[in-house]
Amino acid sequence: MSEGIFIRLLGEVSAEFRRQDAEEPIDLGPARQRTALSILAAVAPRPVPMDRLVAGVWGENAPRNAEQSVYTYVAGLRRAFEPGRGRREPSRVLAGTPAGYVLQVEPVQVDAxxxxxxxxxxxxxxxxxxxxxxxxxxxxxxxxxxxxxxxxxxxxxxxxxxxxxxxxxxxxxxxxxxxxxxxxxxxxxxxxxxxxxxxxxxxxxxxxxxxxxxxxxxxxxxxxxxxxxxxxxxxxxxxxxxxxxxxxxxxxxxxADAAPAPSAPAPQETPHQLPRPLAEFVGRSGEAGWLTERLAPRHETSPSPLVIITGPPGVGKSALAAHVAHLAKDHFPDGQLFVNCRGATPELPALTPLDVLGRFLRALGMPPSAV
Incomplete structure (x- = not known):
């Protein structure tokens, strides 16, 4: 059974047996085995299929023997959690089901x-x-x-x-x-x-x-x-x-009014986040015209849902994108969102997708606590 087991993810990944007033650490094995445990513990006691375990441990760089390695990690975790279990006795802590592996602990047994x-x-x-x-x-x-x-x-x-x-x-x-x-x-x-x-x-x-x-x-x-x-x-x-x-x-x-108690921000006005238009924009007229037509077509056709500008660093991709956005913004009356992902700012870390999504949701009026 899983009673007495407590798993910690909020720091170095570890686990322990809790018996009365004593705590006994559990040897969770190598790093990838602890990663597999983290994937299972983060959703316990819901099942995790094999493909999600492989993707979570290795991503797109999974080796050919990734599934065999997962079997090894599961066996190692079972030995760690149930040292007295017989070889033919089914695990009562880490069970295999048709839907995947299930770490049979309650949410109160995982710190996260x-x-x-x-x-x-x-x-x-x-x-x-x-x-x-x-x-x-x-x-x-x-x-x-x-x-x-x-x-x-x-x-x-x-x-x-x-x-x-x-x-x-x-x-x-x-x-x-x-x-x-x-x-x-x-x-x-x-x-x-x-x-x-x-x-x-x-x-x-x-x-x-x-x-x-x-x-x-x-x-x-x-x-x-x-x-x-x-x-x-x-x-x-x-x-x-x-x-x-x-x-x-x-x-x-x-x-200098009396400060009100903090509360969720009021609904946002329509966001207009585009940077200021350039005083002069020289060149790229062909590309600018083509992009504007894709985003704000003059004929009764639907605009492209996505336009991507590619090219080597320093050729003016961002300037072109901002210029075209200003040309097309009247066709988007519900607002315009903008973000600098800081990919070219070495002294600051690049924004993650969650950072970007959070900023967009707040700009659209969602309270920060809900984000």
Whole structure:
């Protein structure tokens, strides 16, 4: 049985037997075997088919003997979790089913699943107005973290899951700050929010909360400085203006009004995120005309759903794309989205697909907590 087993993904991947007051570590084997366990634990107790295990461990570079290796990893995990199991006795912890392998543990036996459950519980009690209970539950949830999630593991699943869990951790920190601000503990969280904003400078909600905490602590000049730093960074790195929530906070500080309790941003206005048009655009007239016709055809034909511009670095792909977008924007009255993925900015990491999707959803009016 799986009672007494606890699996940790929020840090270095590990597991332990819990018996009364004692904890006995479990040897989970080599890195890829621990990756396989992570894939199974992340959705426990739902089944995981063989192809998903192979894709999660190796991705497109899976060797020919990948499935045989998975069998080896499963056998190794079964020995680790059930050292006294007989050779012919079926595993009661890691079962094979027609739908795939099933790690037969409850969500409360996996720290990442327990973390997500506690954060959602905190969100519910916060909506019900119980901020003290929300803070207590979030403190318990955040205490489960022991470092970078899935530390030391590589591969498609580990990289994607590590990013997903980190985004959930940041959302939990912001949720906690919202409750603490409503409880009047703004001075307690200025330093924490400052560190959160420095580490995630493009995260607008964290910057808004920091501004509110600074303003309530009697430091409006510093709050305005935080806004200006964010405004410049968003413009330079993403070609964006601050979102509605950040702008409202800025206006509140300027008016020196009493700061309202943090809440989900109001619905966004129609997004117009294109960078400013170039004062002069020389050349590429043929390409610009062809692209404009594809995106905003003059005849009663449907526009192309996707246009891709390719070419070597430095030939003006981004400038051409922005120029054509301005030529065609009147045909897209519901708004225009823009993102600089920072692929050519060596001092900053490139944005992930989740980063880009999150920014687009917020620009379209989705509350940050829902993203």
């Amino acid at each position: 699943l327990l973390f997500a459950e506690w954060v959602e519980e905190a969100r519910r009690v916060q909506r019900a107005g119980d901020d003290p209970q929300a803070v207590r539950r979030l403190d318990e949830a955040l205490a489960l973290w022991r470092g970078t999630a899935l530390s030391g593991l590589s591969g498609p699943f580990a990289e994607a899951e590590r990013d997903r869990l980190e985004q959930l951790r940041l959302a939990a920190l912001e949720l906690r700050a919202e409750s603490l601000l409503r409880l009047g503990r703004h001075r307690d969280i200025v330093e924490e929010l400052g560190d959160l904003t420095r580490r995630n400078p493009l995260r607008e909600r964290a910057r808004e909360l920091l501004m509110t905490a600074l303003f309530r602590s009697g430091n409006p000049a510093e709050a305005l400085k935080v806004y200006e730093e964010g405004r410049v960074l968003l413009a330079e790195e993403l070609g964006l203006s601050p979102g509605e929530g950040l702008r409202r906070c800025y206006e509140m500080v300027l008016r």
